[in-house]
Structure formats: C-alpha cells, structure tokens
Amino acid sequence: xxxxxxxxxxxxxxxxxxxxxxxxxxxxxxxxxxxxxxxxxxxxxxxxxxxxxxxxxxxxxxxxxxxxxxxxxxxxxxxxxxxxxxxxxxxxxxxxxxxxxxxxxxxxxxxxxxxxxxxxxxxxxxxxxxxxxxxxxxxxxxxxxxxxxxxxxxxxxxxxxxxxxxxxxxxxxxxxxxxxxxxxxxxxxxxxxxxxxxxxxxxxxxxxxxxxxxxxxxx
Numbered sequence: 001x002x003x004x005x006x007x008x009x010x011x012x013x014x015x016x017x018x019x020x021x022x023x024x025x026x027x028x029x030x031x032x033x034x035x036x037x038x039x040x041x042x043x044x045x046x047x048x049x050x051x052x053x054x055x056x057x058x059x060x061x062x063x064x065x066x067x068x069x070x071x072x073x074x075x076x077x078x079x080x081x082x083x084x085x086x087x088x089x090x091x092x093x094x095x096x097x098x099x100x101x102x103x104x105x106x107x108x109x110x111x112x113x114x115x116x117x118x119x120x121x122x123x124x125x126x127x128x129x130x131x132x133x134x135x136x137x138x139x140x141x142x143x144x145x146x147x148x149x150x151x152x153x154x155x156x157x158x159x160x161x162x163x164x165x166x167x168x169x170x171x172x173x174x175x176x177x178x179x180x181x182x183x184x185x186x187x188x189x190x191x192x193x194x195x196x197x198x199x200x201x202x203x204x205x206x207x208x209x210x211x212x213x214x215x216x217x218x219x
Contacts, residue, residue, distance in 0.1 A: 036083075039085065040085065043086075052100055074121050074210065075160075078155075088133070118211065154168060165205040165208075167204075
C-alpha cells in the first residue's frame with residue numbers, strides 16, 4: 001500500500017493500492033476490462049489507481065479495432081471513458097483522477113491523429129469525466145455536504161454519433177433488484193418475456209452529438 005501522509009491515513013483511512021495488486025485483481029475480470037462498453041464503478045477511487053488501468057485496457061482495444069478511422073475511434077473512445085465511474089471523498093483526489101484519466105485518453109488520441117485532433121472531442125471527454133468522477137461518500141451515497149444524494153449520468157451512444165444522457169440517483173442504483181418494483185422503477189418486459197423493473201432516471205436530456213456536449217449543469 002502507498003500513502004500520501006500519515007495524517008491523511010489517520011483522518012480518512014487513505015491508502016493507495018499498488019500497481020501489481022491492481023493488475024492482479026483486474027485480471028480476475030479480464031474479459032470485462034477489455035469490453036469497451038462494460039461499466040465500472042470504484043466507490044473509493046482515490047486518484048484513479050484502479051480506473052486508470054481499466055481505461056488503458058479499454059483504449060488498447062479501441063486503438064486496435066478502430067484506430068484507422070478517427071471518427072470511429074472518437075465514438076468508441078467516448079464509449080470507453082463514459083462507462084467508467086468513481087466516487088471519492090477528497091477533492092484533490094477527484095481532480096487528480098479526472099486529469100489522470102483525461103491524459104491517458106488524450107495521449108493516445110494525440111499520438112494517433114496529431115494535428116487532426118479536435119478540441120471539441122477533448123472538451124466532451126473532460127465534461128463526461130466531470131460528471132462521472134464525483135466527490136462524495138460511497139457509504140452514505142451522498143455528496144460531501146451530507147444533504148444531497150450522488151447523481152450519476154448514463155451515456156448511451158445512439159444513431160451514430162448522438163449521445164443520450166440520463167441521470168440516476170446513486171442510492172437507487174446501489175440497492176436495485178430488477179425483480180422487485182420500487183417507487184422509482186419502470187416496469188418493462190425482458191427478452192425472455194419476464195416482467196422486470198429498471199431504475200427511473202431523475203432527469204433525461206435531449207440527444208446531442210458527442211462533439212457538442214455543453215450542458216449548463218456541467219458542475
């Protein structure tokens with residue numbers, strides 16, 4: 001384990017898992033780490049020791065399959081990074097994690113396309129990370145003020161390059177049973193004909209192109 005300071009360990013129990021242990025744990029779910037759209041949530045993400053290698057594995061696949069075409073790479077890279085989520089108690093770690101993940105993607109992007117890189121794509125990626133890596137307490141499922149519940153965004157790639165965003169309350173997702181209805185669930189029918197329930201979003205947004213993510217509530 002690694003630490004920043006003894007005081008942070010004392011105050012927050014903050015320790016960082018070393019790279020060897022991280023990769024050994026990720027290898028246990030290797031197939032999922034190499035599936036572009038698979039979602040990962042780290043409830044105490046620190047500065048990204050788990051999320052960073054997950055993104056690296058996803059991007060290696062994106063680069064291999066879609067690198068020759070910039071637009072297709074951008075869409076698949078967006079899908080890869082938008083499926084990674086984290087909650088972290090300390091603000092400096094949140095900011096460090098966001099920048100770490102952004103730089104991992106941007107380094108691959110810049111090496112592939114050099115002067116053809118699009119600032120709009122970089123802006124969209126940074127926007128998504130600001131919505132996916134959040135400061136809060138994963139035990140209470142609330143923001144650090146202890147009042148508001150954590151809200152995560154789901155990003156779905158539809159109609160080519162269009163993005164559908166839906167926001168969900170983390171507390172509803174954390175203890176959700178698809179076979180049991182709640183006050184905030186939607187009744188649906190599965191592919192096998194069974195009645196199932198899906199979490200109800202707290203907000204839905206209109207379709208927008210992946211190069212044009214610029215919602216007013218970016219905070």
